[in-house]
Amino acid sequence: MTRPSLNDLTAFVAVAVHRSFRRAADELGTAPSTLSHAMRGLEARMGVRLLHRTTRSVSPTEAGFQLLGRLQPALASLDEALDSVAPFRGNVAGTVRINAPRLAAAVLVREILPKVSERLPDVIVDIVVEGQLIDIVAEGYDAGVRLAGSIPKDMIAVPLAKPVRFVCVASPSYLDRCGEPRMPEELISHRCIGHRLPSGKLYRWEFERAGQELTVETSGPVILDEEDLMVEAAEKGLGIAYVADIAAEAALSEGRLREVLSAWMHPAEPIAIYYPGHRAVPSALRAFLDVVRETSKVKL
Template structure:
C-alpha cells in the first residue's frame, strides 16, 4: 500500500517562533532574536496554535509560560528543529569552503594517465576534501548516481555538460608485441586485420566495440575477430604485452611500452585522432567549492605538464660562433 509522505503546506511555519518564545519566555525577546516585530512573532505562534488545535502558551501581561500541550510540543519539536539547523549549517559549510566528499567517475585507463599524477598534490592542497574515484567503463548518469564530475573522451560527453580539457588530442593505435609480429606478421592495411587475432572490447551496454581506423579521408569501423574479450583498456594492454593478440588502445596508455620496445605500432597512418580526455560536470551554477577547487587544480596541473613537455621537446641551443662554453663547477 502506497503511503503519502508529503508534508502539508505550512506545517513548519511558526515552529522557529514557537521555539524562540519557549526558550526566552518572551515574545519581545524572541522577536529581537529573529529580527522581526513582537506582533509578527505573536501572529506566527497563533497561526501554529490554530493548526495544532490547542493553546501552546499561557500569556499574561507580565509573563509567558508553556501549557502542557506546549511542553509536549517543545519536547518533540526542539530536537527536530536543532537537527534542521545543524543540517543547514552543514550544507552552508560545503558552500563556503572546499570540503566534503568529491566523487568522480572515470574509465580505468584514465586513472594512471590523469588522476594519479595530480591526486597527491590536490590532497595536500585541500586536506578537507575526500576524493572518491569510481573507475569503470560504464557511462554513468552523474546526477542520478551521485557523482560530482566525470572524466571521459570528448566524443562520449553529452552536449548539455560543461567540459574542461585535461589532455591534448591523442591517437587510437594498433599495437602488438615483437613476439606476436614475429609469429604472425605485421598487418599493412586495415583489411589485413581479418587474418590476425585481435583483442575485443565489450562495452558497458553489452555490445562488442568495433575497431575504428582511417581509410584515406574516411573512417571505417571494423568488426575484428579474436579469442579474447576484455572490458577495459588496461586489461587489453596487458594481453597485448603478453603476445596473445593485437590491441587498439589510446596512445598515451601504450606510450611507455612503445618507448621501451615491449610493444610496437602497426597501421600507424590509419590511426584515428580523438579529441582527448575532459573533466565534465552538469552545470556551472551547481558547482560547489570542492569541485571548483578540483577544476582549478586540474587546470593548473595540466598547463604545467604541457609547458614541461613543450620545453623538453625544444631542441638544445647550440652556442653561436665565437661564444665561450662555460664549464660548470662541482
C-alpha cells in the first residue's frame, strides 16, 4: 500500500467531521470536486472504502470511523508540535474565524480588536455576525461568542465582557401616556415591540422573581429582529422593548428610555468566547485568547 499524504489524511478528517464536501472544502480552501477526487484516490491507495456517498450526504464507513478516531488525536498532536516553534518564527500569523451575534461582535470590535491589531499585526480576525446558535465545529469556525449559559458543555469558555442583563424599556412619553406595568401579565394590555428570532419564531418574553418563572406572549405595532432597532423604536414611543442592557445603555443613561419590571428580570449572565476542547488550539487563536483574557478581566 502506498502511504497516503498528510494533505489527503487532513482532507479526509475534514470531510468526515463536517460530513460535507462543500463545508470541508470551505475550511481547506479548495473545491468540493477536488476533495472528492482526493478521497477516491485515498480509498484506492488504502484498498478500503472510507466514505458513504449519496447525492445529498456523505458519512464515514465503519473503516472510516476507525481511521478518523486514530487520525484526529494524531493530527492534533502534530499541530501542537508545529505550533510549539511559533515563537521562534517571530510574529504569530493566521486567521481566527469567529461566529458571534451582533452585540457581541460590537464588543469584540470596540474592546478587543484594537489591541489584537496592535499586538498581533499578522493575525486576521474574520467575524461572521449571526444570531442563531450553530455548531461552530461543523460550520468551520475557530470560536464562537454567546451568553455563557448557552455554550455547549464540551467547549472551553473564556469570559469576554461584563455580564449582560435583559431589560424591559420604554420612552417616558409612552409611560406617561399608557402607564407603567407593575406585573408581567399587564404587558398583554400594552403595546410591545416584537422580537423575531433567527429561527423565524417570535420571542416569548421571559421573567423570573423569587423562583417564580413566567412567560408572556406580547403584541404590538412592530416586529423587529435587531436589538438596536428595537431600542430606537422604543425611543420613538412605539411601545415597550425587551432587549439586552448593553443595547439600551446609552438611551437609559441619557433618559431617553426608562426601565420597567426590573424586579422580574433574570440575573445578569456573562458573555464568553468559546472553542472546541478536543482540538489543538492554533497559535493565532491562542494568541487572540490571551488578549481577550488580559482585556476582559471578567470571571465566569
